[in-house]
Amino acid sequence: MARTLSFVCQSCGAAHSKWSGKCDACGGWNTIVEEGAPIPAGAGARRSKGRPFALEDLKAADELPARRVTGIVEFDRVCGGGLVPGSALLIGGDPGVGKSTLILQALASQALQGGHAVYISGEEAMAQVRMRAARMGVAESPVALGSATCVEDILSTLESGRTPSVVAIDSIQTIWTSALDAAPGTIAQVRTASFDLVRYAKATGTALLLIGHVTKDGQIAGPRAVEHLVDAVLYFEGERGHHFRILRAVKNRFGPTDEIGVFEMTGRGLIEVSNPSALFLGDRSGTAPGTAVFAGLEGTRPLLIEVQALVGPTGYGTPRRAVVGWDAGRLSMLLAVLDTRAGLAMGGHDVYLNVAGGLKVGEPAADLATAAALISAFAGKPLPGDWAFFGEISLSGAVRPAPQSELRLKEAARLGFRTAVVPEGTKAEGLELKAVRDVTDLVLLTGGELRQSERRGRIESHD
Numbered sequence: 001m002a003r004t005l006s007f008v009c010q011s012c013g014a015a016h017s018k019w020s021g022k023c024d025a026c027g028g029w030n031t032i033v034e035e036g037a038p039i040p041a042g043a044g045a046r047r048s049k050g051r052p053f054a055l056e057d058l059k060a061a062d063e064l065p066a067r068r069v070t071g072i073v074e075f076d077r078v079c080g081g082g083l084v085p086g087s088a089l090l091i092g093g094d095p096g097v098g099k100s101t102l103i104l105q106a107l108a109s110q111a112l113q114g115g116h117a118v119y120i121s122g123e124e125a126m127a128q129v130r131m132r133a134a135r136m137g138v139a140e141s142p143v144a145l146g147s148a149t150c151v152e153d154i155l156s157t158l159e160s161g162r163t164p165s166v167v168a169i170d171s172i173q174t175i176w177t178s179a180l181d182a183a184p185g186t187i188a189q190v191r192t193a194s195f196d197l198v199r200y201a202k203a204t205g206t207a208l209l210l211i212g213h214v215t216k217d218g219q220i221a222g223p224r225a226v227e228h229l230v231d232a233v234l235y236f237e238g239e240r241g242h243h244f245r246i247l248r249a250v251k252n253r254f255g256p257t258d259e260i261g262v263f264e265m266t267g268r269g270l271i272e273v274s275n276p277s278a279l280f281l282g283d284r285s286g287t288a289p290g291t292a293v294f295a296g297l298e299g300t301r302p303l304l305i306e307v308q309a310l311v312g313p314t315g316y317g318t319p320r321r322a323v324v325g326w327d328a329g330r331l332s333m334l335l336a337v338l339d340t341r342a343g344l345a346m347g348g349h350d351v352y353l354n355v356a357g358g359l360k361v362g363e364p365a366a367d368l369a370t371a372a373a374l375i376s377a378f379a380g381k382p383l384p385g386d387w388a389f390f391g392e393i394s395l396s397g398a399v400r401p402a403p404q405s406e407l408r409l410k411e412a413a414r415l416g417f418r419t420a421v422v423p424e425g426t427k428a429e430g431l432e433l434k435a436v437r438d439v440t441d442l443v444l445l446t447g448g449e450l451r452q453s454e455r456r457g458r459i460e461s462h463d
Contacts, residue, residue: 006034006035007019007033007035008033008187008188009023009028009031009032009187010032010182010186012026012031014026019034020032033182033186065085066082067079067080067081067082067083067084068083068084068085068110068115068165068166068207069081069082069083069113070110071106071109071110071112071113072102072105072106072109072272074247074261074262074263074273075106075247075261078234078247078248078255078260078261079234079249079252079254079255080232080252080254080255080256080259081255083166083207084207084231085165085205085207086204086205087201087207087231087232087253088197088198088201088202088210088229088230088232089207089208089209089210089230089231089233089234090172090210090226090232090233091103091209091210091211091212091234092211092213092235093214093236093237093238094237094238095213095214097236097238098236098238098245098263098270099211099236100132100211101265102245102247102270103119103168103209103211104129104133104136104168105136105138106166107143107166107168108133108136108138109141110166111141111142111143112141115166116144116162116163116164116165116166117144117165117166117168118143118144118145118146118158118167118168119144119170120145120146120147120148120167120169120170121145121146121147121170122149122169122170122174122175123170123174124147124170125147126145126146129145129147130145135267135268135269136268136269137268137269144164149174149176149184150175150176151176151193151196151197152177152178154169154175154197155196155197155200158200158206163205164206165207166207167197167209168209168210168211169197169209169210169211170211171210171212172190172193172194172211172212173185173190173213175190175197176189176193177192177196179192180192190226191226191229194226194230195229210226212226227251231252232249232251232252232253232255233249233251234250235250236248237360238265242358243264243266244263244264244265244273244279244357245262245263245265245270246260246262246263246359256299258298258299259299259300259301260298260299260301264279276301276303277303277304277411277415278415280303280305280356280357280359281293281305281306289376289377289380289381289383290308290310290311290373290374290376290377290382291306291308291383292306292307292309292369292373292383292387292389293305293306293307293369293387293388293417294361294365294368294369294388294389294390295388295390295408295409295420296361296363296366296390296408297363297365297402297404297408302404302407302408302411303359303411304388304411304412305355305356305357305361306356306357307326307353307354307356307370308353308354308355308356308373309352309353309370309373309374309377310350310352310353310377311346311349311350311351311374311378312349312350313350314348314349315350319347319348319349319351320352322352323352324355324358325354325355325358325360325361326353326355326360326366327362330367331351331370334367334370334371335347337395337439338374341397341438341440342439342440342442342443344443346374346378353370353373364392364402365390365391365402365403366390367391367392367393368389368392368421368422368442369388369389369390371393371439371442372389372421372446375443375446375447376446379446383446384419386419387417387419387421388408388412388417388419388420389420389421389422390402390408390420390422391421391422391423397439397440398437398438399423399436399437399438399439399441399442400423401423401425401426402423405422406428409422409426409428409431410428412431413431417431418431418432419433420432420433420434421434422434422436423435423436
């Protein structure tokens, strides 16, 4: 059979028309390898395996197999309510963040409910997995363990026995196939092994969990080769200095793509956090300036998060900007808006911004809380401890509304907050609302000082 040649980078999966020493996509040196793929001899050689079905002829939703609930509520939430039979999930994260611990706990819970769960490790021996299970307190669960790296051996073992309800592969970078000469972990091996495993899952109705390593850029190794093959991609995040972990969905064909699950890492494994707002807020008994509470939203879950800011005189020629948990570019934009529209001369000061608890916030509605924390730190005046903030700030200085304000305000009221600083037009019950139209309203509300020209323009606009 005729073969076509391609040159594929083994680091990022980018395809090239010819070999070169450096990959233009990722910048890696000597990572491009020639690969051959069979092509059909002609259209006549193709065989039809079936006919298309009309959508109305397929089974109704209530006749389809039900989701397989693992019993780990936070994990099931991120998956969209449980594992869909025949689906493939890719779970990525930094080394040591707890990926294997999470999957082993999920499989143990599924097995205790009567499901046939299989855990295949390509990195650890079965005795090592057993030791970890004993430390977590799940060693007595009926999970089938296996230690193998050849995909043909794995598939033949799975096909020879009872069809599993869920299979976990830890990790996909260690799995290889004898059909290729490439080394394990390369793009060709990862792609081929993943395709064979996903095909088995679709054919048998087994839920497949693939654990993937993360590169130094924070992406799952071989993203182009794996992510399009699976139904859902989950990232397990967590800072080494914090004891909690966040499971985040970035792709999900069967559920929301912005849902998160929160766990706490302990000596006996991961514990679900049912009230993450209390975890991220922590102890707020202090009255130091520069802290504001953001009423945020992650997927369908409202979260109250503390934003901390510190503004001080610079000791160098160029002021320093240090950001943890937020977008540094958005902080620069917000400082420019406060300087231009409200007259706060922060340009010559060092600015440090931190999201408490190590959570990464990407929602534009955090602008108002961040601006309030900056103004409080710059003026040296603490904000009331029972105030919550949310709203997006535009380049003109106007405060724009945020979606699903009712959920945010209900969560704030549930945790004892009495006042919410919100965009104009927001309505709610049970809380005192302080509406702001622009950043000058926010400066006056939080105790900041407007420059004289801004104050004069403010008076003229009211007249």
